[in-house]
Amino acid sequence: MKKTGAELTGVKEIARRANVSIGTVDRVIHNRKGVSDETRQKIKLIIEELDFQPNKMASLLASRKILNFAVLIPAVSTETDYWSYPLNGIKQAATEIKQFGVTVKSYFYDLDSVESFKLSAEEMLKHEPHAVLIAPSFVEESITLAQKIQELDIPLAFINSDLPNQNNLTYIGPDLYQSGRLAAQLINFTIQQNDKVLAINISSDLKNDHHLLRKEHGFKKFFEDAGKPTEILTLNINETKVAAVEKALMEMLGNQPEIKAIFVTNSRVNIIAEILKKRKRDDILLIGYDFLKKNINYLVSGQITFLICQRPKEQGYLGIMALYKHLFKISEVEKSVYMPIDIITKENYQFYNS
């Protein structure tokens, strides 16, 4: 249970072999200046020979580093508890790395308010974080922020959605196109000849919500590739109130009685479920996104058949851990990490832990 403490190891042994002090060895290990080329080379050689790996714990202990991570994500709203899941993952990671002197502070913004994003971002930067994790919901403002962060030369991780060319350390989140394809595949199993399929985008600002469009694209592409004549209709609803959605939906269903399956491109699938339930349209298969309490309720009651999920908790967890692994040089961090695309049904939701 104890290490054998016979011969020297680590910096001491290197120092002994190189005939220098451990201070000099330390300088070489961390590529600090103030060492002659000659000694530097000699020490580097010995380090290689010994395949020396500094003891992280000793290093952390001696350096007394304190690292503050900042997180900028949407607040949990009354409308959706989606963001509670990434937040839980972030908290879990925070607990695990607390012992290494890392603190994680979260800043929140309102998904309906660009202004709140800017304010929270500003507040966050004021605290001079050593690493930042953000969910870049507002594209333009997020790019501005990402550039500020880059100027400060601190690592940046994106979760939930990506922004191209932002020099971010990593992106952890879904592949939207492919999740749309998967939804199509699931629907394709159940429909008959001549059935029609409806894709619904519910968003107050669809033009900027390229998310939904990428899912819709994957969805339609699947049927194209399948070479089936299934007719895919699309309904864009730019209001989120039930009454407005109901009007648009019922009009569509009235005109197209052959619709037998509906794909909602985001977590607002519960609105459609509510309407279908009220209208007693149990004949329509419904599929949508995200492990929200409201959605799960309709899954259990049978109104929703499939939910597609992208491990929101894990996104938060992995985002923080990526920053940690990078700053503590524990391992290389991948530029993009695409989450598995999970299928949740009435029969497996109880074991889905995020």
Added chain:
Amino acid sequence: MKKTGAELTGVKEIARRANVSIGTVDRVIHNRKGVSDETRQKIKLIIEELDFQPNKMASLLASRKILNFAVLIPAVSTETDYWSYPLNGIKQAATEIKQFGVTVKSYFYDLDSVESFKLSAEEMLKHEPHAVLIAPSFVEESITLAQKIQELDIPLAFINSDLPNQNNLTYIGPDLYQSGRLAAQLINFTIQQNDKVLAINISSDLKNDHHLLRKEHGFKKFFEDAGKPTEILTLNINETKVAAVEKALMEMLGNQPEIKAIFVTNSRVNIIAEILKKRKRDDILLIGYDFLKKNINYLVSGQITFLICQRPKEQGYLGIMALYKHLFKISEVEKSVYMPIDIITKENYQFYNS
């Protein structure tokens, strides 16, 4: 970036307040004897007041502990690469906790040989591990082993399958009954009135393979609960050679032309896929278990529609981490951790990372 080093903290501050040496404080923290009740109480009070949490890194560094974990799992065979996934998870965990002085050594056994299990178990115990992770494939022998391990008073984790009442620290694996139900639900979406469904158990020793029976049970229970008149047939095949399986399967399909879906209760679903492909029976929906290369190939080619997976990599990873968290007192460990039941299709397999 630096901690403020003004006032004393940790053991020193406790010692100062209690007017004792840090040695005595240490004795109290670790509940060692040799401290008068009076001083012990005094120190405990101060510890509570300060909400003192010992610095893990300093503690690890000073104690110079070396912990050897042992792992006993089936070897990766030519027939299936299933066990390469838990092994990868184990290796990943090993890499992460290496810096805390933990080594992980794996021992393997042949799934077709009880003898090899016993031998490997013996070999493992000879090395006096401080914690053990096992996949208890052979029930009786595993119980014997679990009892030996208990006598040695070292923590034990099970993965992949559970054994009741073994005083193990934790179990991490699937809920078999529920995964059978999920398979039934998926099939239920696609079948028509009057279609029949076939469940196939392929095992050379089905009586002892209670795994398969629990999945079959869940599978059948789903249809019962659904109150549908769907007829579920069962085929037990106690040979694993393709020729033997083919004979049994074709006889069944010949007698029951209404069979439109097949559920294979384990990873040998690729054998059935091979036969269906050869016989050009694309009309039958096939569903089975595990993310094996062979199975994925048939998923891509369309012969298999769904694979049910239980995160084998994560099981290995979490198993090791549970032992680590327990021994290092990082957090409490749950007695049972049931893995999510994942559904893998042609459209999402590429993002499934275990």
Added chain:
DNA sequence: CTGAAAGCGCTTACAG
């Protein structure tokens, strides 16, 4: 450019 010393927050013998 280099070394010697102090220190990180603990644990471990050892001495009394």
Added chain:
DNA sequence: CTGAAAGCGCTTACAG
């Protein structure tokens, strides 16, 4: 029962 000292493997000023 208790304390003083040495040490874990590093880093950090400081002195030269």
